[in-house]
Amino acid sequence: MTNSHCNDRLAWQREGLPFNAFGAALRRRFGGRIQRVSIDAGFTCPNVDGAVARGGCNFCDNRSFSPSRRVRLKRVGEQLDGGITSVRRRYKQVAGFLAYFQPATNTYAPVDQLEEVFQMALRWHPDIVGLAIGTRPDCIPESVVDLTRKLAQDHYVSLELGMQTMHQPGLDWMNRAHNHEHLVNAIDRCRGQGFECCVHIILGIPGETHAMMMQTADEVARLGFDAIKLHNLYAVQGTPLGEEVASGKIQLMQQDTYVATVVDFLQRIPPTTIVERISGDAPPKYLIGPQWCLEKSTLKLQIETEFKRRGTRQGSHYRPPTLLPENRPRPADNTPASIRSQIDVRGRLPVLKMESRIESGSGG
Template identity: 75%
Template sequence: MIEQQFDEQLAWQSEKLLFNAFGASLKRKFGGRIQRVSIDAGFTCPNVDGAVTRGGCNFCDNRSFSPSRRVRLKQVSEQLANGIASVTERYSKVSGFIAYFQPATNTYAPVDQLEEVFELALSIDPRVVGLAVGTRPDCAPDSVLELLERLAEKSSVSLEYGMQTIHQPGLDWMNRAHDHASMVNAIDRSRGRGFECCGHVILGIPGETHAMMMETAAEVGRLGFDSIKLHNLYAVQGTPLGEEVLRGEIELMGKEDYVQTVVDFLERIPPETIVERVSGEAPPNYLIEPKWCLEKSAIRLAIEREFVRRGTRQGDHHNPPKVAPSERPRPADETPESIRSQIDRRSRLPVLKMQE
């Protein structure tokens, strides 16, 4: 594992990149351009249905995250086939696709049904080279991790955890209904199973100082995420956060502050960690603020220019933890019983859209 990490670090640095960008990493791994295709199987979340609380995350309207929730929810097989066709029309050279189960909590269903829907996605088209699954850290019991471990024996698999922040006030403000200890328990049980672990982090949470965000950056290295996604906090229509922003109660991070914070963050994470995203975005008709997050290419360019101005790269200020992530022991499964009971049972959720 250490040798693989070193090879990953040397690869992007030898390509004269400023950080370990996701697209370049996929190209090295698969030998060509790989595109994700978003899939909505109809999952819900335990902070929506009452398993841990109700109301959902205060920033979340899944329609703004996934095109599939802006239209009638189609079967998984149809979504994937249509997505592949759309991407193929847009890009002339695509070597393969990753089936990305994106909106809601995509491990929150009976595990035998999860196996069925994930196997379906991997079997529809031979060009599907892998699977990406977005979830919460309190929704990954060992039964789910063992399933993903089996799938990773034949395909590339990434489990994307919504960490967001390590600080409890921010998690409470979002209505996440889990603590950071849940994240630590989940990734310590996920590591070493053959699939990648991605951490999703939101920068600009109200009440969080720059120092607090850098503490989250340090935790990325301590826990040993294989990849990360960085998003600015943005407000969309139909959410509690959106209403607060419209009332002038919350001011979101400005573009310049965000660029500086991203560079500070990337300087502090391990150089081998893959950076899947450096900003968030939403469709213009859903987005309230900040409008600058629509400028995806400009934001990335500004981040690269700031690295050049400083003369630094990802990992230049990283302090390795005293205990390497690979040496952290695998703990007991602490998934809440109210969630585990929904996953570790033999039944079917009729809402899941699989195939006719």
């Protein structure tokens, strides 16, 4: 876990909050509201292009995750300008922005090209204070660790790893085409490198019991992530999962069950872990279900109310592991060769949508 700003990570308790919420943590760090601007840079995934599998994750339709894929793919700079303008219309006071590389696998490209696009985003506008980079745990060779550490020397950087679950049957069901050991290897190599590591978890995977989800919670706690995003499993049109939900083959988690499961989960993770998200949703145009995930404010209130009813908060049931995360040995890189060959190579991916000149941006 990164040591920067660790003293602030228990401020939420002094403020009487039920969990260490991301928005409040960013305000403490930067002195005001920080908003993410989602960017689609045109990346693909190794379980789409055949490097490890084809078909992609069974729940994934990038139109539902990124506004930019609902229209023509815009260049990165245009997306940043448009996103910043949109956020400023919505909020009167914004102290800064995070360029959020969200759809697909955002470290799956030649590393020199990754550096070019990430540096361009950081320089595009003077109010961009950092990056959030969503990726898979099997797409973080040492070259990407080195690059991320370099970027984090002068900016806030969060590397978001899609764990989803620690259980192989769930990973197989999703067609993730990686195993849990890739995740363990990645976090053990990224920990303490000067950037934050955030883990994505999906609750409600078919076949997973409550006990299995709590095992994933304990594993998150054992590995020592800086931040976590919790998502309910939801289905969107045009996906294999969507078809199974629409046909009645798969039942999605009920709202009251999800609320209780989130609270159970957060009680087991360290109080210093930042909670970046407590639910997931999609645009109503694409969402098949559950419909309750569209009521985000109501869901958040229900989760807070459940904490209050129990008289607990995040970390109430956390027990430190025998081997603390910071004492875990740093392993050798286990990135699959078929993936590393796409990253540790000089060249460009023609699909990547970039501006040719950094200085053409609105930030100079």
